[in-house]
Amino acid sequence: MVDIDVQIPSSFDPFAETKSSANSKGGYVHLRVQQRNGKKSITTVEGLNQNFSYSKILKDLKKEFCCNGNVVQDKNLGKVIQLQGDQRTNVMNFLIKEKLVDKNQIKVHGF
Template structure:
């Protein structure tokens, strides 16, 4: 029998880049993603903030600034806290984090369509 090297595609994992890849500086990025819910509804997630920052206080300021609701979710698989905001707030969150001095523009990765 002949063995073929065939790659079988698996399900898409949007958090694959954030996992520990062993590359230098892989954990220094703040990942801002959008997840589609149902219809026109969407969810913005912020992951990769340093442990020295209080996610609850950042969330409170984000909610007040953008007039949206949100929550902080502790994800054991990703190893940290993830901020979730209602709506497509990717650019707003990016600008907020750079103005507040939480992250530099080079440290922010915006994912999505």
Template sequence: MVELDIHVPSAFDPFAEAQESDAPGTKEYIHVRIQQRNGKKSLTTVQGLKKAYSYEKILKDLKKDFCCNGNVVQDKELGKIIQLQGDQRKKVSHFFVQTGIAKKDQIKIHGF
């Protein structure tokens, strides 16, 4: 028999570089959502931050910058979630990009 020297390319994983990187927020998205309460009242929720970050310190800075109240809630399925009063979606995403917590394309804003 004749042996053929054929090189079969292996499967290329375009996301392998992103998974190996230690840049903040590269593996998962940060989800910023709004929840409607009574009438005009609403809540902004932030989910998906890395566990290495101190949620309490981030919350303190967010509350100070946006002049609103908020708290950290522990959920069984989703982990820690930051809740802020009012519609703070764009401000929160701008804050995360400005402080270097996440890149602009790693933040997903949900809501009406």
């Protein structure tokens, strides 16, 4: 078979630079809470540096806050950590204490 290098024109994405920088060291880490059902909720952590070991961070978070969680691979956002309950302030304090991110790099969203 013959391999042909053809460039297919794609649409222009004005936010391409912000998407790539969100996962780099200089981007923001977003902490969100989402309502599941009733009083149950989950906390999501996205935008951490891709060089970090998400499984080790998750293990420490679960042990520290006595909750369950997992790492989810999202198409647009990359790896996202999900934790049971509203753990936004706990996760923010943990990330700052362990010096994984600076305080000015964290954005907390939710009600």
